[in-house]
Amino acid sequence: MSLLRAERVTLGYGRTPVVHDVTLDIVEGGVGLIGESGSGKTTLARAFLGLLTPMSGNIWYGNQNLKKADMRRFRGDVQPVFQAEALDPRMRAGASVAEALPRHARHRVPELLEQVGLDPALADRRPHQLSGGQRQRVVIARALAVNPRLLILDEPTSALDVTVQAKILDLLAGLPAGRLLITHNLAVVGRLCRTSHVLFAGRVVESGPTADLLDRPAHPYTLALRDAVPRLGGEPPAARGRAEARPARTGCPFRLRCPMAVAECESAPALRDLDGRRRVACHRAEEVLREPSGRR
Amino acid sequence: MPRVARLPRVTDRFALAGAVLITLIALAAVLAPWLAPHPPGEVDPLNALSPPDGEHWFGTDAAGRDVFSRVLHGGQTSLLIAVAVLAVSATAGVLLGVVAGYAGGWVRDVIMRITDVFLAFPALLLSVALAVVLEPSVTTVIVAIAVTWWPWYARLSAATAASIATRPYVDAARCLGVPAIMIILRHVLPNSLTPVLVQLSLDAGGVILTAAALSYLGLGAQDPTAEWGLMVEQGQTLFTTNWWVVTFPGLAILLTAFAFNVLGEGLRDALDPRRIVK
């Protein structure tokens, strides 16, 4: 039984939906969310955190609907780690962490900072006096303060350079909590998530075990993602020259950029089960699978 | 390196100059009882309207009162009005604005429409009515101006708060289960204050001017209270014949409003959020 589950949710701002009819289960072993910029990853994360009410569909927290759930317990169970600016610029690091703690437990601040590998002396600094890596650790420390069962991580390392990034990832990998991880970086997903979902234009286009997904993509977009990753010392990634096309409004949203698009793609493909472990929304998934496997 | 424009340090100097000026003015006002050569209400009808001289530095008014002493004492009233109006209207406006900005939706709509109604109202006319109901006095001026002043802060802080409310750190606090009221007080409010602070010092001059205009129309402070606007009003028919009666209080208003403006301009640059964060 997973802790959180989205069932056919549509999400949007104002009246414009940006995430369409997504079903997603946060299971053990980490769940990754990858996809194009603007495809709705953060939006989905906000919905899981109860910060955004679905326009339709439900989010289940255990067997309760999140709308009616006991929010106090929920807040203790699920915590976010956001991209940037997750710390109040006017608050000292210690105070930010303390905010998560009940009054009598404020003495735990140093302990929590140490847990994420920070010198407790940094508690007196304000965010702008901390480096990006340190800031991100404070955010994690604050999230850990409530002993959450699930962390929702939205690009926790994208603002950091690779050396710092590596340290944070180590820290996250060692935490007992479950996680939903959002990132552009396929390598990071590969390391932290057993299951992954690929989002394109507000729709899940492929999901399944991360390793399978990256080894043998079943959706052309996943395939393109994998192949476009530059490799150290490798050839420059191949360009297709049609990347400016926006998601299509009808039919398969990827079809304007898809090298394998055919007439059939003008009707929207449903998300279907591929081999019991994998689901994909593509009419030609089987052919995609037959593409030469990655250069990895 | 020549030719590369140097970022002006002038801005900080502006803020500093404004602050120093205001301190001086406030000191003069507070110390008026000791600095002023005459009590502000001391009349000397036989010496009415005598021009500035060694005895009366700024001359005397129509009742023979010492203009210099009255200008000094008038500072107390005018500054009191400015501080009180800004305190009241900023508190009310910012609280409402922050709630509106944070809550959004219909709460925001309701608050902002009410704000609009008050904004649409000519301050002077609203003040007229209030001045009548409450009897013209310094308190009335404060209430009357504050009533028409708060919507500015409500608007300003609603806009800022709305943008603050979408910041991840506010979301983070919500996810920690911090109650809305605490989020507003702890995160949204403090982070919405910078523009308000700048606006406040820019507005201080405006309040003094409005109070002066109300007094000028006979709706504000009442004689024998020494208040700059009232003094200008009393002297205005003497403008061409006994310039000192109206010029000195007028200059006092100008100088004070100017000092606050200088401070506000300076603060606007000095408190630039980008500077704070960097």
Next chain:
Amino acid sequence: MPRHLILRLGQAFLVMVGVVALTFVITRMVPGDPAVAYAGPRATPEQLAEVRERFGLDEPLWVQLAVYVRDLATGDWQTSLHTRRPVLEDLYHAFPASLELVGAGLVIAIAVGVPVGVLAARFRGRFPDFSVRLTSMLAVSLPVFWLALALQTVFGSTLGWFPVAGEYDGSLDTTSPLTLWTNITVVDALITGNWPILTSTLAHLALPALVVAAYPAGVIAQLVRATLIEEASQDHARLERALGFRETTILTRFALRPALNPVLSLIALVFAYAIVNGFLVEAVFNWPGLGRYAVSAISHSDTPAVAGVTLLVALMYVFANLVVDLLQGVIDPRTRAR
């Protein structure tokens, strides 16, 4: 866009409803017994009773409010107790003059404030900037009645460069009578080609318009300067510099348009402020506008007239805001997308 427009109009309507209610409340707070004001100082109690009945002043308050709203909607803004003419008609005569004055003031304010703001931004931190900032701060700090008296004395009386009071030389009414179309003298003189009246009005307009312009010009200069500097420190200004554009070109061709947006919203606010400021200016320069009407209405406890002025000013404010909102879409395409 149409939906946005409808929404905006709806909001404006709601605000007007609020204003009407508030106006009503306020008019009931204005000093003196309106019946006495109407019937004259030595009226008998019977006469007073009759006046009260005629104007419905003896009805309960809520009935009066209902009647008030109904009358407003049907274009009956009541009769002034003091001039004894329909308030709407009085306003029709007084408002154009105010509009003329405030309009001229705002035109001056924009014509001076914007270029001066650009100048300051262009030479920021240097002498032109310093002097522009200082002058604009002085302009916003000047007590308006004080400035009015000073200008009138110096330029009107002492130097004799400008007329000291009035809207135009009254004797022109015989020599070149003006045909009224809009009731705004300058505009009517312009469309009917009445040059004597036009020049006379412009000469009379100069000083009071300058006084009205002082505050908005200062604020606009400051705002333009601040937003231009802000814009000029944005990434896009760097790109424009990298493309080899001159600093002045960057400010005027690229940065000014987004910078005008806050200026526009400011103008709606300043408009209402200027009308009220105009009250003081009109008194000094004897300008036959709304301000004089309002001040005399206030001192005569002329409730319907005070209410009329209030409503009109509020209406103008709401209207100006509406126009500005729509204009902003034209100036900055980003707001249109919203």
Next chain:
Amino acid sequence: MIEVRDLRVRYGGRVVADVPELDVAPGECVAIVGESGSGKSTTLMALLGLTEGAEVSGRVRVAGVDVLTASPARLRAIRGARVALVMQSPQAALSPTTRLGTLMRRALKLHGVGDAERVMAEAVEAVLLDPAILRRYPHEVSGGQAQRFAIALAIALGAEAILADEPTSALDVTVQAEVVAVLRELCAARGLALLLVSHDLALVSTIAHRVLVMRDGEVVESGPAARVLAEPSHPYTRELLEALP
């Protein structure tokens, strides 16, 4: 094309970039990598004299002009026309109230490029964009489009050198591939000098001829890309490479 000796940029006395040597020849691609805040963007800006409020010393020759001593007019003459800049965040670098075409037209007119309409259409098509995009405002185009528009701007002006600052940081890898392809093509086909800033070592390794590694404002290592990335000599470079996931 670009020749830098002992460039030192200070903000308020703090040295934020110290580059002893940096040359880019026509047809060559040089990359600067390094941690965030190490002075990469600052170096790029200094090459065009765009570091406002900084003290800059050293010798910088770009397109034959000594940037640090040249008159503003001479500087303006090389900016855009001979050396083009592609800024870190593409959309923010476009004036929000100016249509893309208007900006390009003004720039062409400024540098006296004749037959503007044809040049514009060609340049835009060269980066695989639809010329219709010229009628749009910046907020109406995607990041990738804005990025390529900036490159098109450089092509239209006939720039001999492009300074590109993290041109792909906000893009997903598929879009990144497109942008990179266009830049490489220009180097090879038109002898363009390309100075690229990036923190993506893998990307750099695929396109750069030479690499500078910066840290804390200092160049800690530089040399041919193949060597630096294969056998790093400085510990920081090694650290960077090891951290690659």
Next chain:
Amino acid sequence: GGQVRGAGGSPRPSTGGTPAGQTATQDNEATFVYAPNLDVVTDWDPATSYSNEIIALSNIYEGLTRYNAATKEAEPRLATEWSSADGGKEWTFKLRQGVKFHTGAPLDAEAAKKAIERTMKSNGGAAYIWGAVDKIETPDDATLKFTLKYASPMDLIASSGYAAYLYDAEALEKNEDDVKNGKLDVGTGPYTIDSWRKGQETELTLKAFEDYWGGWRPEQYKKVAFRVTPEITTAWQLVQRGEVNFVQRLNPQLFQQAGMTEGVQAKQAPSFQNLLVLFNTAEGPAKDVRVRQALQHAIDYDGLVAALKGAGQKAGGLVPPGLLGHTTGLEPKQDLDKARALLQEAGYGPDNPELKLTLTYAQGDEDQKLLVTLLTAALKQVNVTLQARAMPWNAQWDRGKKGDQDIFVMYWFPDYADPFSWFFNVFRSAEDVQFNLSYLKDGAIDEAIDKLPELAATDPLAADQAYADLQKKIIQEKAAVAVPYVQTYQRALTADVLGYVDNPAYPNVVFFYDLKPAG
């Protein structure tokens, strides 16, 4: 559609309009421009008019007589002669022959009677002046005979600036709307309405009535304009520039300047208007006569007059000089020691609890404000705090009628040149308070007041004595009022205007017919 503004209306000042060398017999084309500080006309009805419009109506309408300030007597106007009988209870007026209304109708006894009766019936404005009239008869076309209920000086009453006009009542009733809207007037005076635009700067213009019974000489002003100018300084600048010819009131400083300015003549004249400081005799601390007396002694009369710098002269009693009943020997003086002693007796003063008194006065009146300032300062020395409040007249009066203050400050002047109104209106007890704002209720005083008219009509000497006694009683004994000063009008005219004489019975009125430009 377009509507032509000002056709006909033609305010042009005379200065500069008359080239040198022009003889006085040449037609005067200039417009005389009068700068009032308030709107000119609130009520066009000659029966009920009771406000500022006197400055216009006095030139449009005429009464039976007009008061002559120099001789202190009524002199012929529409009546050529008159006589009284029956101890002043019967009055006969002979009407002037050949007088025409502006409507074209002739003035005869019947028309005159109709006008007066209509005015009496209207019961508005100053119609009360006819209160003594029992009936009016018209023995012939040229004779008007009044029978009174009690003796009254009808010749003076008929000279009143308000409610005494003879007008074409028939035409008025037929065209009531036109009259109310200033499109038509029904008077006999030398001028008639040219144009009226309420609220405009040049609110009203008048033109000569061709058939005026007095006839027209070429040099007289044929056109008059009223240019409303609220700010004194503005008005002063306009008169200096010759844009207006007459400013009704300057402040002393400007007046002094006017005296030294070329092209301007400064005119100063005593008025019938004095300032009354009325103490609340009915309620509050001032109910105690000792407090009232202390207040009287606290006013710095000499200081006030000095500070007025010529805008007022010290008063002696209730009745200003120039009127019957004016007494000497009642000149007040400040005496703070006495005030302190009186307060002490009453339980206030420096060693006792602070006494708080409220005072209301007219907004915008510099002279009243001066009084208040001086009084406040003086009272502070004797531990009395004055809470003074400036209010618009209507509001102040409303409040006064409710008895809601301790001290009420106002001006008083008579509607016709007679002191009676000071007593009858201000100090006679009344059920409904109107102007009895000291709320005095004293049977003896009432009785004495009621006897005054008859006494004045029959035995002026006795009347003089009765007035003197009453004033002593009201001021000294009852201490209901303090009278600090009588106002002095300080006006400015352009130097080219000849023939202006101030007449205190018609405050601020310029009889344009009597003027001529310097030739």
